[in-house]
Structure formats: structure tokens, C-alpha cells
Amino acid sequence: MSFVLVQVIVGGLLLGAVYALFSSGLTLVWGMMNIVNFAHGDFVMLGMYVAYVVYTLMGAGPILGAPLATLVLATVGVVVYFALIRGIMKGPMLAQILGTFGLALLLRYSVFWWFGANFLSMPQDIVGGTYAFAGLRLEASRLLAGVVALLVTLGLHLLLTRTSLGSKMLAVAEDQTAAQLMGIRPDTMQAIAWAIAAGATGLAGALIANFFYIVPTVGETLSIVAFVTVSLGGFGSVPGALVAGLLIGVIESLSGYLIGAIYKDIIVYILFLFFLWFRPQGLMGKS
Amino acid sequence: MSLKQVTGLLCAAAMSLTFAAGARAEDKVVKIGVIMPMSGSTASIGAHAKAAIEVAMDIINNAHPELGNLPLAKNAGLAGLGGAKVEAVFADNQGNPATGQNQALRLITEDKVAAVFGSYQSGVTLTSSAIAEKYGVPFLNSESVAANLTERGFKWFFRTTPIATDFAKIYVDFLADMKATGAKIDAIAVVHDNTEYGTSVANTISATFKEKGQPVALDVAYPVNATDLQGQVLQLKDKKPDVIIMISYTSDAILFAKTMQSLDYKPPILLADDAGYSDPSFIKAVGKISQGLFNRSSWVVGPPGSPSAIIADMYKKKSGEEMDDTVARQMQGFFVLADAIDRAGSTDPAKVQAALKATDLKADQLMIGYKGVKFDDKGQNILASGAIIQLQDGENYVSVWPKANAEKPPVLPYKGW
Numbered sequence: 001m002s003f004v005l006v007q008v009i010v011g012g013l014l015l016g017a018v019y020a021l022f023s024s025g026l027t028l029v030w031g032m033m034n035i036v037n038f039a040h041g042d043f044v045m046l047g048m049y050v051a052y053v054v055y056t057l058m059g060a061g062p063i064l065g066a067p068l069a070t071l072v073l074a075t076v077g078v079v080v081y082f083a084l085i086r087g088i089m090k091g092p093m094l095a096q097i098l099g100t101f102g103l104a105l106l107l108r109y110s111v112f113w114w115f116g117a118n119f120l121s122m123p124q125d126i127v128g129g130t131y132a133f134a135g136l137r138l139e140a141s142r143l144l145a146g147v148v149a150l151l152v153t154l155g156l157h158l159l160l161t162r163t164s165l166g167s168k169m170l171a172v173a174e175d176q177t178a179a180q181l182m183g184i185r186p187d188t189m190q191a192i193a194w195a196i197a198a199g200a201t202g203l204a205g206a207l208i209a210n211f212f213y214i215v216p217t218v219g220e221t222l223s224i225v226a227f228v229t230v231s232l233g234g235f236g237s238v239p240g241a242l243v244a245g246l247l248i249g250v251i252e253s254l255s256g257y258l259i260g261a262i263y264k265d266i267i268v269y270i271l272f273l274f275f276l277w278f279r280p281q282g283l284m285g286k287s
Numbered sequence: 288m289s290l291k292q293v294t295g296l297l298c299a300a301a302m303s304l305t306f307a308a309g310a311r312a313e314d315k316v317v318k319i320g321v322i323m324p325m326s327g328s329t330a331s332i333g334a335h336a337k338a339a340i341e342v343a344m345d346i347i348n349n350a351h352p353e354l355g356n357l358p359l360a361k362n363a364g365l366a367g368l369g370g371a372k373v374e375a376v377f378a379d380n381q382g383n384p385a386t387g388q389n390q391a392l393r394l395i396t397e398d399k400v401a402a403v404f405g406s407y408q409s410g411v412t413l414t415s416s417a418i419a420e421k422y423g424v425p426f427l428n429s430e431s432v433a434a435n436l437t438e439r440g441f442k443w444f445f446r447t448t449p450i451a452t453d454f455a456k457i458y459v460d461f462l463a464d465m466k467a468t469g470a471k472i473d474a475i476a477v478v479h480d481n482t483e484y485g486t487s488v489a490n491t492i493s494a495t496f497k498e499k500g501q502p503v504a505l506d507v508a509y510p511v512n513a514t515d516l517q518g519q520v521l522q523l524k525d526k527k528p529d530v531i532i533m534i535s536y537t538s539d540a541i542l543f544a545k546t547m548q549s550l551d552y553k554p555p556i557l558l559a560d561d562a563g564y565s566d567p568s569f570i571k572a573v574g575k576i577s578q579g580l581f582n583r584s585s586w587v588v589g590p591p592g593s594p595s596a597i598i599a600d601m602y603k604k605k606s607g608e609e610m611d612d613t614v615a616r617q618m619q620g621f622f623v624l625a626d627a628i629d630r631a632g633s634t635d636p637a638k639v640q641a642a643l644k645a646t647d648l649k650a651d652q653l654m655i656g657y658k659g660v661k662f663d664d665k666g667q668n669i670l671a672s673g674a675i676i677q678l679q680d681g682e683n684y685v686s687v688w689p690k691a692n693a694e695k696p697p698v699l700p701y702k703g704w
Contacts, residue, residue: 004521007550011517109326117330118608119537121545121572124704130549139549211549213541213572217328221512256518261509262481264518 003135008257009250010136014146016249020242021149022204022222023229024156025197031236032173032193033089035096039080039104041223043198047073047205048214049111052120061126062144062206069206070199077198081191104219111216120214127210141210148207150242152200157238159196169193173236232272234285243283315364315371317634319624320378320394322405322415327382328512328538331568332407332613338606339614340375340404342598343621348372354594356652358626365625367632373625376400380411387411391418401634402427402624407613408536409433410483416444425627425639429620430613433487437667443636445643445662447620449671451488454560454583455495461558461581461675461688462530470556470699476505476528478519478535478543485511485534488560492532504528512538516546523552530556537563544573548704555700557581558675565612574682579702584676585656586615587686595654609683619655623648656692 026040037043050072051065058064080103088099127141160166171179172189180186212218229248233240248268255267276282321340323333345351347359354360364370376398380387387406394400395418402425406412412431419426420441428436428446432454437446462472477492479485486508493503505526507519520543523531531554535543540563547553558581563569565582588610589595598618599610623646628634631642648660650670659670675688677697687697 004525007521008518011515015515112326112330117326117334119331119541119566119568119572121541124545124548124573124576130551132551137550142549211545213538213545215328215331215538217326217330221328221514225514252515253518256509256515257521261507261513261516261519265510 004257007136008253010138011142012250012253013246014138014142014249015253016246017146017149017153017242018204018208018245019225019229019249020153020245021207022201023226023233023241023245024153024238025200026226027230027233027236027238027241028156028160028193028200029197030230032169033085033190035085035089036100037197038097038100038223039107039219040201040226041219041221042104042107043073043076043201043219044205044208044222045111045214045216045219046076046107047202048209048212048218049115049205050202051206051209052122052214055122055126061122062210065209066148066203066206069202071202073202073205074195074199076202077194077196078191080198081194085194086187086190104223108216108219115216117216122210122214139211141207145204145207145210149204152203153238153242153245156196156200157242160238165192228268228272230282232275232282234282236286237282237284240282240284315369316374317365317368317371317625317628318374318376318398318400319621319628320391320398320400320403320405321375321621322378322380322387322390322394322403322411324382324407324411325377325379329382329407329536331537331566333379335567335606335608335611335614336407336617337377338608339602339610339618340377340621342601342605343618343625344373344375345601346598347622347625353597357594357654358622358648358652359629360594365629367629368634373628375404375621380406380408380415382408382411384408384410384414387415388418391415395419395422395424400424401628401636402639404429404621404624407431408482408484409436409487412436413483416441419443424636425624425643427620427624427643429617429623431484433483434491435487437665441666443640445623445666445668447623447657447660447668447671448616449585449657449673450667451491452495453671453673454488455492457583457673457675458492458532458558459495459499462556464688465556465697465699468699471529472556473501474504474526474528475501475530475532476507476523476526476554477503477532478507478509478523479533480511480513480535480539481508482511482536484536484562488534492534492560509539511536513542516542517550519543520546520550520552523554524550528554530554530558532558532560533564534560535563537566537569540564540566540569541572544569544577548576553701553703557701559583561612567608567611570678570682570684574678576704578678578680578704579698579700580678581687581697582612582676582678582684583673584612584684584686585671585673586610586612587656587674587692598654615655619653619657619660622654623660 047069050069054065131138168184172186176186229244233244256264323336325333350363351360378390403419406415409431416426432450434451466472477489479489561583602610627642631638676684677687685694
């Protein structure tokens with residue numbers, strides 16, 4: 001196998017891990033309370049701006065930017081839950097869709113208004129340049145994003161399956177009333193789920209900001225990726241999102257290189273639809 | 288607050304943002320509809336265009352004797368219409384052809400604008416100008432370069448910018464000159480997005496090089512607003528072309544620069560076709576790692592105190608950005624349109640159309656480096672021209688070609704970072 005092909009696959013895996021990280025929040029919120037969050041990509045965008053502000057104010061890279069973005073977005077998640085989601089959950093499906101869609105526009109245009117429409121960018125070497133070995137070139141910022149995303153997504157899965165907090169959250173997802181009778185407060189658990197989901201997008205945004213461009217509309221581009229990842233992985237499944245994210249990253253890169261970038265999306269979506277035909281519940285979703 | 292109220296408020300907020308650009312009618316005001324991408328991935332261009340048109344309106348509506356021969360600068364307002372003021376009604380096309388069409392319809396039927404101006408992306412200009420044609424309202428375009436825009440036999444469409452065939456000729460001549468100084472230009476790659484702009488310019492360039500006996504060796508297409516461009520850069524790295532001609536909007540231009548650095552790829556000559564590469568946010572974001580990049584431009588600031596330098600200053604005060612080629616072409620187009628309305632002495636569409644057809648501006652009446660403005664029977668400015676600029680030692684473009692207007696000689700090969 002040529003080096004170029006290895007490079008393409010490694011690049012795809014790293015990108016896929018980041019797809020997995022910001023998609024895991026979306027899948028979590030869906031699994032917990034059947035809410036499709038259309039503002040998800042814009043949460044990632046907010047994370048990118050937090051990282052950018054941290055960089056311009058303090059000159060700090062992701063060591064400070066990533067945790068701060070996680071914290072800020074987790075807070076945003078909790079606020080959004082109490083101010084918007086708790087209300088619209090009682091409404092019809094259309095209200096939920098339009099509610100989070102409205103939130104997406106509100107966030108996007110607030111950032112437009114505050115930061116302007118200009119493209120921003122972090123310095124290329126903020127995470128330490130590029131590593132080269134055996135003809136392979138790995139950008140430190142992409143490597144960091146990929147590895148952290150992989151670890152955090154796995155951590156999220158462990159949190160849900162191995163801790164009492166996770167069990168409580170899953171209990172609420174399964175049956176709210178029964179969970180309440182067991183002394184679990186659904187409100188608190190759902191707020192925590194929003195904090196975790198939004199925090200994950202904040203972290204993903206801060207990591208992506210190191211190698212991508214930053215602009216108020218970047219969430220639009222990322223949202224679609226998140227939705228495809230989540231439905232391929234199975235709605236509500238964090239490990240599903242992880243596998244799907246990696247898969248999509250590699251398929252995108254490979255078809256972009258071998259067949260041509262114009263056809264990249266066609267290939268991804270043909271495979272996606274073909275797969276869902278046989279397994280409509282997704283890779284690891286429950287039927 | 289109930290759910291419906293929340294949703295209603297959010298929708299209202301979103302809608303008011305779209306329509307906030309509207310304006311009230313007043314006496315002695317000539318309204319010109321301006322359709323630009325105020326949101327979407329090219330929103331930075333829309334914001335810059337808005338600032339440029341606001342500066343142009345200041346120059347037209349107030350007395351600016353310091354600007355010399357520039358038409359409409361000396362006196363306040365349009366003399367031909369008894370000193371009427373020009374007012375731009377801004378509309379957001381979201382970079383979307385369908386939205387551009389709707390906005391043209393709204394500006395013409397509801398705002399009753401005298402003329403329409405826009406719309407940056409060739410694909411959007413294509414649809415919005417079709418509406419103006421249908422309603423018989425003059426449409427002036429200052430920056431869309433797809434050749435077919437003026438090939439439709441439209442009666443109401445006028446375009447001031449140089450177009451793809453002009454650039455292709457510039458690139459052929461420029462590369463021939465570089466070859467004469469010893470540069471290798473045998474294998475040429477054209478990299479472009481899949482929009483109307485990207486494909487049509489790429490096709491025109493390929494056709495022109497083929498005519499000159501040097502077919503383009505590699506054509507790399509990619510989807511606009513790409514999330515990842517590693518595949519394309521690796522493909523180029525594999526094939527090692529001598530010259531790459533880049534046709535991209537801002538987001539992709541930035542991502543290309545970053546990906547090229549991370550994969551350590553430098554072509555010997557990197558030549559950009561304006562667009563994203565002229566956006567000041569491109570230079571701010573990745574100018575430092577794009578040193579030696581050539582770009583096409585019609586805009587040269589000129590010596591201090593010259594009208595173009597004064598205008599560049601006014602623009603910088605308004606927007607906080609350096610004046611770039613795209614906004615300069617937009618501003619020039621707006622002046623041409625206002626000048627035609629002034630000479631028509633009326634906002635009657637047929638009279639404005641006749642005045643546009645009779646336009647004959649000389650080079651010293653312009654703020655941009657065209658040889659003049661004069662339309663052929665297809666509405667294309669036959670005196671539009673361009674030059675080559677280069678990013679050298681820092682974050683500003685300097686003009687390097689043709690030799691007659693060059694501030695500095697071109698530097699080869701592409702340095703990158």
C-alpha cells in the first residue's frame with residue numbers, strides 16, 4: 001500500500017474520531033429524551049469561538065481553551081435545557097424541531113452580530129506543528145483532536161454503562177415515571193445529560209478550531225455530519241457514534257482521494273442509505 | 288411563556304435579521320436594490336460589500352471635491368435628479384441562488400427599486416438577474432465572472448468586471464513571461480470548486496490554454512465548503528504540477544492553505560483567481576503561510592492623496608479592513624450604476640437602461656485599474672482589465688505584473704511559510 005493511501009486513511013481516522021466526539025452529544029440527548037437538537041452544530045461553533053477568545057485574550061492554546069470551552073458549553077447546555085427544552089418536550093414533535101432550529105439561528109446570528117462574518121483562524125503551530133515519520137505527516141493539532149476525541153467518547157460510554165450516574169440517566173431514558181418512583185429526579189438527570197452533551201461539543205469545537213477555520217456558519221457544515229453519524233451509529237448509542245464517525249471519516253477521505261472530492265458525499269450517502277436499508281436502526285441502535 | 292410563544296419569538300428574531308436591511312421611502316431618494324450574501328459561508332464578502340456601498344453612498348450623497356474626476360463626487364446627490372440622494376436597500380441572498388431570486392423579486396415588486404445591484408456568486412447572479420430581466424429593471428453586476436452571464440442575450444444586464452476569458456488571457460501572458468525568466472510551466476493544474484464560478488472559470492482557463500497549445504495537465508474539482516481537503520492536496524503532491532491555478536471561495540482557500548502546510552506541499556507557482564484569496568480574512572487567517580502566492584486583481588491603492596488612496600482610507604475607517612479587489616470592483620460598479628441614473632435624469636427603467644448603454648467612462652474617472660467602462664451589446668464592459676499581485680514579506684499584496692504597473696518584481700518559487 002502506498003504511503004499516500006496510509007496517509008489518507010490515518011487522516012480519515014483522525015477526522016472521524018472528532019466527528020464521533022461531537023456526534024456523541026447528539027446521540028446522548030436523543031437517547032435520553034427523544035429530542036433532535038438542530039442547534040448541535042452551532043454548539044460546536046460556540047466551542048470554536050470560546051477557544052479563539054481564550055487564544056486572543058491570553059495567548060493560550062487548547063490546554064486552557066479546551067477545558068474552558070467544555071465548561072462554557074456545559075453551562076450553555078444546562079441553561080438551554082431549563083429555558084427551552086424542558087418546555088418544548090411537552091409539545092408536539094414539530095415544536096421540538098422548530099424550537100432547536102430557532103435556537104440554532106439565534107446562536108448563529110448572535111455570533112455574527114458580535115464577531116462579524118470574517119473568517120478567523122488559530123496559528124498553525126499552536127499545538128506544536130507537524131510530525132513526520134516514515135513518509136507519513138501528522139499534524140499535531142489533528143492528532144490531539146483525534147486522540148482526545150477517542151478517549152473522551154470512550155469515557156462517555158463508560159460513564160453511561162459503568163457508573164451509578166450513568167445508570168440513573170439510563171433509567172430516566174427508559175421510563176421517567178418508574179425512575180422517579182425510585183427516587184431519581186428526571187429533571188436533574190436530563191439537565192446533566194445536556195451539560196455532558198453540550199460540553200462534548202464545546203470540547204470538540206475547541207479541538208477542531210486548531211486546524212479548521214472559524215466562522216459563524218461553520219455549524220451548518222458540521223451539523224449534517226453529526227446527523228449522519230448518529231443515524232448510522234444508531235440513535236442513542238455512543239459506541240455506535242464512535243464506530244460510525246470513524247467509518248465516515250475514512251470513507252470520506254478514501255473516496256475523496258481515489259474517486260474525486262466531488263463524488264465524496266455521493267459515496268458516503270449511497271453507502272449510508274444502502275446500510276440503513278438493511279439495518280434501519282443503525283449499527284448499534286436498538287430495533 | 289408557552290412553547291408557541293418561544294418558537295414564535297425565535298422565528299421573529301430570525302426573520303427580523305433577514306429584513307432589517309429594508310428601508311423607508313423618502314422624497315427625492317433613488318432606491319437601488321443590493322443583493323449580497325449577508326449570511327452563509329461567504330457572509331464576510333457581503334459585510335465588506337455593504338461597507339463599500341455605504342462609502343460609495345457617502346461619496347455620491349455628500350460633496351467630495353477632493354476626489355477629482357470621479358463622477359458624482361463633487362456635488363451632493365444626483366444633479367440629474369435635482370440633487371436626489373441614493374439609498375441602497377440591502378437584501379441577503381444567503382449565497383443561495385433560490386434566495387437571490389426571491390430577494391430580487393421582493394426588491395423590484397415591493398421596494399420598487401430603480402435598479403438592482405449584485406450578487407457576488409455567479410450562480411446567484413444568474414438567477415436574480417433573470418428576475419430583473421423579466422420585470423424590465425436594469426441589473427448591474429460588478430464581480431461575477433462566469434462567462435455565460437452575458438451570453439444569455441439579456442437586455443437589462445450589465446457587467447463592469449473583467450470576466451473569465453480576460454483572466455485566462457492574463458494567466459497565459461503572465462506565465463509566458465515567467466517562463467521567459469526561467470520558470471518551468473509545463474504541467475498546469477487547475478483546482479476549483481463545483482459552483483458556477485469554479486467550473487465555468489476552470490473551463491474557460493482550460494480552453495484558453497488548450498488554444499495556446501498547452502492543455503491543462505490536471506483538473507482537480509472539490510465540493511464547495513469542504514470539511515476536508517487532504518485528498519486533493521495529496522493528489523497534487525503526487526502529480527507534482529509546475530503551476531497550480533486556484534479557483535476557490537474564502538472558506539476553501541483557508542482550508543487549502545492550512546492543509547498544504549500540514550502535508551508540507553509547495554507547488555513551484557501558486558496562482559489564485561481572486562475570489563477567496565482577495566478576502567482580507569484569508570490574509571489574516573493564513574497569509575503568513577501563503578507567502579509568494581500570486582493573485583489576480585484590478586485594484587491598486589495608488590500614491591497617497593490620490594482618489595483611490597482616499598477611498599481606500601474611507602473604506603478602512605468604515606469597515607476596519609483593507610480595501611481588496613472584490614470590494615473595489617463592487618464599489619466601482621455601484622458608481623457606474625449611480626452615474627447612469629444621474630445621466631438618465633430619471634428612475635424610469637428604460638431611460639436608465641439607455642444611459643447604461645451610453646456609458647463611456649475613461650480610466651481617470653475610475654477608482655479602479657480598468658482602462659474604462661464601455662458596454663458591448665451583450666452588456667459586458669469591454670475596457671475591463673486586470674493585473675497580478677503577490678503576497679510578499681508579510682500580509683499585503685504588492686503588484687508585480689504587468690511590468691508597467693509593478694511595484695516590485697515577482698518572486699519565485701512559492702515560499703509558503
